Amino acid sequence: MTDQKPLGFQDIRDEVVNRIQTRVWPQGSLLPTEMELAAEFGVARATVNRALRELAEQGIVTRKRKGGTRVVTTPVKQAKLPITVVRQTIEEMNAEYRYALVSRTLIDCPAWLQAKLNIPEGAQVVHLQCMHHADNRPFQFEERWINVSTVPQVLDEDFLTTGPNEWLLSEVPFSNAEIAFSAVPATGHLQEFLAVPPGTPLFQLERTTWFRSDPVTFVRMTFHQGYQMRTTY
Amino acid sequence: MTDQKPLGFQDIRDEVVNRIQTRVWPQGSLLPTEMELAAEFGVARATVNRALRELAEQGIVTRKRKGGTRVVTTPVKQAKLPITVVRQTIEEMNAEYRYALVSRTLIDCPAWLQAKLNIPEGAQVVHLQCMHHADNRPFQFEERWINVSTVPQVLDEDFLTTGPNEWLLSEVPFSNAEIAFSAVPATGHLQEFLAVPPGTPLFQLERTTWFRSDPVTFVRMTFHQGYQMRTTY
DNA sequence: AAGTGGTCTAGACCACTCA
DNA sequence: GAGTGGTCTAGACCACTTT
Structure with missing residues (x-):
């Protein structure tokens, strides 16, 4: 039983965050390509894409065509400030x-x-x-x-x-x-x-x-x- | 020439925002289903899904399974506050x-x-x-x-x-x-x-x-x- | 039970950017 | 020119919620 159940994009996202936090992928380093990650996790590329896209929105990684996905060196935190009445x-x-x-x-x-x-x-x-x-x-x-x-x-x-x-x-x-x-x-x-x-x-x-x-x-x-x-x- | 070029999810998103702002879909009203919108715009359902998902993240609409997509009555604005050094x-x-x-x-x-x-x-x-x-x-x-x-x-x-x-x-x-x-x-x-x-x-x-x-x-x-x-x- | 959104897949084409 | 992410498609199955 190597694989239990199919992984979702949230699992991929969390695992990537995990590897970044534990310095498996240090700040400034280049992540594997979407295809490589898709192969590793056994999911479609679209699933990896969604996971990494969310991390890019959060400012944890930056993504460039041809340049790949890179761990941000100085993360710019974004506080969400709900403006209520x-x-x-x-x-x-x-x-x-x-x-x-x-x-x-x-x-x-x-x-x-x-x-x-x-x-x-x-x-x-x-x-x-x-x-x-x-x-x-x-x-x-x-x-x-x-x-x-x-x-x-x-x-x-x-x-x-x-x-x-x-x-x-x-x-x-x-x-x-x-x-x-x-x-x-x-x-x-x-x-x-x-x-x-x-x-x-x-x-x-x-x-x-x-x-x-x-x-x-x-x-x-x-x-x-x-x-x-x-x-x- | 009824359709010029294929629409992207951003076009769908902007058009939906447009209709909400111009009260075509007033506050509190129910939007068409993803399948209906996909048919209207001539795109796949996934494209409509992505557009509406972004609007839901921004708090402009709320989405519920079986309940459909609804225009939020009192939008809760979220200011993004970049925390820099x-x-x-x-x-x-x-x-x-x-x-x-x-x-x-x-x-x-x-x-x-x-x-x-x-x-x-x-x-x-x-x-x-x-x-x-x-x-x-x-x-x-x-x-x-x-x-x-x-x-x-x-x-x-x-x-x-x-x-x-x-x-x-x-x-x-x-x-x-x-x-x-x-x-x-x-x-x-x-x-x-x-x-x-x-x-x-x-x-x-x-x-x-x-x-x-x-x-x-x-x-x-x-x-x-x-x-x-x-x-x- | 039925209808809606949530997600995944496999494949495809495109756009950007680096070498 | 080649490699990467960006996006779209058509289809499928699932999960939740209302009826």
Whole structure:
């Protein structure tokens, strides 16, 4: 009984990872070709291909036609950061979510936002300020600008009961975005709404969103004192 | 000339995304089966399968045997966050990188770290403090604890010229980790090494790393004032 | 019980890239 | 020019889930 049961692509993948981790195939070395591996494991080349393709996506190996498959020397880890809606985050903590609109105004797009979104002069945007509470304690202050020309429906939405994040997600799903994380001091509005002393370090997330190369929205979300964003790789 | 050239899985994928974005297949709706799509596009089922599998990985659709393929109602975006070495980050800014070891001591594992890494009592760890400079200005302060029992080679490494991050990457590549981002005030060491007034908000990244379920290291990296971490999705 | 996606196979052709 | 991965096909069987 040399072979027990047929191997799947996941078995191949795991075994390759194994050999890389145990330095059977050291960093920088060249792996056998797909055909050789297929012969060794007794599977079709397509199966080996799928296994190695996944490892390439994970950044563990690089693949080149004619060049073969090589173990990456300095693996660039990729943490997957799930971007959820605030409501979900809070409800997953088993806390009670409460949303409150602070202000909603229709304004001419300020110059800095024009530049950031690359939209023409004189465009109009809806400016929103909102608070998100968890168990009645301040959780996140949200300041947002929505491009009226991309999302004209925004003029008919008052955002009194639904947060702009969730509303936009239903109106403009499947957009793409740029995100920036930073630490900022509590000043002005932030200090008041998040109920912290002036200068308190706060975790902040800025995001610019497009739908098919049309700028949709820019949002600045500032979290309560001590908030940690977590992930894995 | 009804069909020009044979379609690839990428064409299928893009066209499906297109139909989802334009609400031909609205959120929550059921897509045609793989066989139906294969017939429509004039390709093999495997090709449709690959296209839809990618969209499922991206979280745009969900797939269930017998249940079919369904457009996700509230897409959970996943930002891919490349975790690079500090040196790279700095060199990509076209700045000059400089590393300096502040302290290196062999100590008994403190209780809080024992709990965090889940290692037995009395274990020993190497405690490191380092500074990373960009163009001779403070960029990042790194405080790290390395588990001696998992990485015994650490006893022979003085870390005078090479940062522990890069060293560990060559000794223990392909590990997995938990990451937490937060905003902290500058105090004590941080304030001095990063040359900022006390209480300045600083961006901090904490990471716990394992290799095959053996705890390797815990690191706390605090960045200079105003640092932003950026990504896309 | 039936229908759907999940996977594998054997073969083929192509595209890239190295020598 | 030759070798490698990239992709596609047609068919098959399996595994899960709903009816």
